[in-house]
Amino acid sequence: MAARTLYDKLWQQHLVKERDDGTALIYIDRQLLHEVTSPQAFEGLRIAGRKPWRLDANLATPDHNVPTTVKERAEGNSGIKDPVSLIQVQTLDDNCEAFGIEEFRINDPRQGIVHVVGPEQGATLPGMTVVCGDSHTATHGAFAALAHGIGTSEVEHVLATQCLLAQKMKNMQVRVEGQLGAGVTAKDVVLAVIGRIGTAGGTGYAIEFAGSAIQSLSMEGRMTVCNMAIEAGARVGLIAVDDTTIDYLAGRPFAPQQADWEAAVADWRNLVSDEGARFDKVVTLDAAEIEPQVSWGTSPEMVTGVSGEVPDPAQAGDDTVRGSISRALEYMGLSPRQKITDIRLDKVFIGSCTNSRIEDLREAAKVAQGRKVASSIQLAMVVPGSGLVKRQAEQEGLDRIFIDAGFEWREPGCSMCLAMNADKLGAGEHCASTSNRNFEGRQGYGGRTHLVSPAMAAAAAIAGHFVDVRHLDADASNAREEA
Amino acid sequence: MEKFEQIQGLVAPLDRANVDTDLIIPKQFLKSIKRTGFGVNLFDELRYLDEGQPGQDTSQRPLNPDFVLNQSRYQGAQVLLARRNFGCGSSREHAPWALEDFGFRVVIAPSFADIFYNNAFKNGILLITLAEEQVDRLFREVEAEEGYRLDVDLVNQRVTTPGGEILDFEVDAFRKHCLLEGLDDIGITLKDESAIRDFEVRHRTARPWLFRDTPSA
Numbered sequence: 001m002a003a004r005t006l007y008d009k010l011w012q013q014h015l016v017k018e019r020d021d022g023t024a025l026i027y028i029d030r031q032l033l034h035e036v037t038s039p040q041a042f043e044g045l046r047i048a049g050r051k052p053w054r055l056d057a058n059l060a061t062p063d064h065n066v067p068t069t070v071k072e073r074a075e076g077n078s079g080i081k082d083p084v085s086l087i088q089v090q091t092l093d094d095n096c097e098a099f100g101i102e103e104f105r106i107n108d109p110r111q112g113i114v115h116v117v118g119p120e121q122g123a124t125l126p127g128m129t130v131v132c133g134d135s136h137t138a139t140h141g142a143f144a145a146l147a148h149g150i151g152t153s154e155v156e157h158v159l160a161t162q163c164l165l166a167q168k169m170k171n172m173q174v175r176v177e178g179q180l181g182a183g184v185t186a187k188d189v190v191l192a193v194i195g196r197i198g199t200a201g202g203t204g205y206a207i208e209f210a211g212s213a214i215q216s217l218s219m220e221g222r223m224t225v226c227n228m229a230i231e232a233g234a235r236v237g238l239i240a241v242d243d244t245t246i247d248y249l250a251g252r253p254f255a256p257q258q259a260d261w262e263a264a265v266a267d268w269r270n271l272v273s274d275e276g277a278r279f280d281k282v283v284t285l286d287a288a289e290i291e292p293q294v295s296w297g298t299s300p301e302m303v304t305g306v307s308g309e310v311p312d313p314a315q316a317g318d319d320t321v322r323g324s325i326s327r328a329l330e331y332m333g334l335s336p337r338q339k340i341t342d343i344r345l346d347k348v349f350i351g352s353c354t355n356s357r358i359e360d361l362r363e364a365a366k367v368a369q370g371r372k373v374a375s376s377i378q379l380a381m382v383v384p385g386s387g388l389v390k391r392q393a394e395q396e397g398l399d400r401i402f403i404d405a406g407f408e409w410r411e412p413g414c415s416m417c418l419a420m421n422a423d424k425l426g427a428g429e430h431c432a433s434t435s436n437r438n439f440e441g442r443q444g445y446g447g448r449t450h451l452v453s454p455a456m457a458a459a460a461a462i463a464g465h466f467v468d469v470r471h472l473d474a475d476a477s478n479a480r481e482e483a
Numbered sequence: 484m485e486k487f488e489q490i491q492g493l494v495a496p497l498d499r500a501n502v503d504t505d506l507i508i509p510k511q512f513l514k515s516i517k518r519t520g521f522g523v524n525l526f527d528e529l530r531y532l533d534e535g536q537p538g539q540d541t542s543q544r545p546l547n548p549d550f551v552l553n554q555s556r557y558q559g560a561q562v563l564l565a566r567r568n569f570g571c572g573s574s575r576e577h578a579p580w581a582l583e584d585f586g587f588r589v590v591i592a593p594s595f596a597d598i599f600y601n602n603a604f605k606n607g608i609l610l611i612t613l614a615e616e617q618v619d620r621l622f623r624e625v626e627a628e629e630g631y632r633l634d635v636d637l638v639n640q641r642v643t644t645p646g647g648e649i650l651d652f653e654v655d656a657f658r659k660h661c662l663l664e665g666l667d668d669i670g671i672t673l674k675d676e677s678a679i680r681d682f683e684v685r686h687r688t689a690r691p692w693l694f695r696d697t698p699s700a
């Protein structure tokens with residue numbers, strides 16, 4: 001058999017039928033559901049008198065609208081003050097109950113952001129097809145699962161038929177070779193990739209991330225990388241199975257047990273691209289050249305290294321690009337050639353499905369330990385990705401480190417990643433955020449988002465402006481001398 | 484879904500690249516549990532000068548006079564002319580729901596984001612990909628001539644300009660068929676029910692751990 005890519009294998013394992021018109025029916029093993037993109041899908045099922053095809057393939061949890069303060073959360077759904085948000089969460093509960101779908105409700109310790117919960121439970125497994133009405137479903141590709149975001153009509157389609165209509169994507173490989181420098185994380189890798197290929201660079205492709213720098217990442221780091229494949233335009237990000245993958249999954253509640261586990265592991269070992277498999281496009285980055293990244297604009301491709309500066313629209317290659325840069329600088333309140341380290345911040349957000357796992361919190365805590373959030377920062381918050389992440393962090397004492405440094409320690413949810421709950425930016429405020437999108441208004445009307453890693457966000461909170469986390473000590477002592 | 488065969492649509496130009504779905508419909512409007520009523524909040528942050536809230540009476544809000552859809556010459560537009568990578572970002576289907584509810588049936592751009600592409604067709608919106616130079620030319624023509632309409636003919640896959648120029652476009656056969664007939668694709672898929680069942684049996688045998696209701700070995 002010809003050498004195949006990982007994506008080709010996953011596609012073939014799930015192909016139910018190819019149609020003459022070029023579309024295909026692919027079988028879906030897991031659907032994750034949350035409150036924002038599912039109500040209209042359930043409604044559609046009801047109107048058509050249909051039932052879910054397979055209940056055990058679905059798992060639901062509310063995440064986008066849930067409040068994150070301890071006090072509100074203690075009240076369960078009735079702690080949701082916005083009546084429209086409340087209806088949405090309540091509707092998810094009602095739909096799951098009516099149709100018989102397993103749900104981790106608001107105060108279940110297993111509740112959290114869908115993309116944190118799925119892997120944490122072992123509900124995401126290698127070789128699965130995973131969908132969710134959310135574009136960051138690409139996250140699950142870190143487990144060599146074919147995972148992508150879908151729209152609400154497709155959520156309904158999968159509920160009703162267990163299949164999705166799809167067209168085969170092209171294969172891209174992004175190789176990151178070599179060793180990452182100290183203080184450079186998975187988030188910096190993926191931002192650097194997006195900076196290189198652009199927000200539409202991956203459109204139409206499934207991107208497989210490979211190379212020694214990717215292999216050396218933990219599962220948390222790999223999820224961060226795949227999570228943002230969509231920010232490079234690719235619906236799918238993938239990473240091959242290795243020991244790291246298998247070790248992570250062992251013993252998780254939804255993972256196979258005993259004899260099934262052995263059989264599964266043997267099967268999963270094949271989930272790698274064959275030697276000599278052909279990719280339609282290959283992009284290579286040198287890990288050693290990647291420095292901590294900071295986005296300066298209103299699209300994730302508008303990103304640069306922390307030692308860099310904001311671009312000058314006058315130097316742009318074409319009119320569309322020039323227009324985009326000028327508009328972004330105006331929105332962001334930045335001037336051409338301004339140094340990244342001169343950007344002052346108002347808020348800091350550590351959380352989201354990109355960076356709210358235990359390792360992310362550990363990295364941020366390492367920076368925060370024994371330091372204080374700058375007095376110019378109005379709010380610095382840490383929002384764990386799930387109840388279980390929160391519990392683990394508390395067992396390790398990370399919550400104390402954050403609280404002592406002046407961060408707020410919150411309850412799990414999407415929070416200020418998209419600001420559908422009460423956590424938002426005010427107009428004109430600059431935020432160092434570990435989330436994935438810096439679009440206009442994303443974190444609040446008129447808010448200005450800068451995408452960074454957890455360590456860089458924590459360092460920015462301490463300094464009050466961006467600093468190179470690799471030189472934090474030197475920088476902090478400079479600040480003391482100045483003062 | 485509403486059928487689409489051919490329209491003679493007034494064209495509105497939206498001259499910016501990478502228009503994301505957050506911009507098409509901001510998140511506060513995603514709290515609705517309905518599929519309709521999003522049109523008044525389409526491009527909310529560009530269209531109004533204040534911050535919009537769900538359920539608000541939009542007729543009382545200050546309009547941004549510079550925004551293209553607020554200009555009288557573009558009232559009633561059915562065709563949106565856009566720049567590259569239109570619809571990037573979040574998977575929210577509220578974006579095509581808002582476009583459709585506002586009255587758009589066609590979006591023309593040099594490229595579209597993948598998830599948005601799927602979502603739009605499922606809601607009766609035809610997305611037409613044309614070469615960058617062709618889109619550039621259309622932008623110039625639309626801006627130069629008030630009342631500029633394009634004839635969009637899905638059956639023959641072509642757009643005709645007022646000057647009689649014909650621009651052919653590609654659309655895959657299945658999407659075209661669904662759009663022409665106004666078909667619900669769940670119904671179409673369920674015609675393959677037995678193929679799905681057969682696949683499922685084989686899949687369960689090969690990889691029983693993917694089914695949580697399979698008794699453990």
Ligand code: SF4
Pocket residue numbers: 063064113114115134136352353354413414417418435436
């Ligand atoms: S954390 Fe942000 S990006 Fe992730 S699912 Fe929630 S809202 Fe979407």
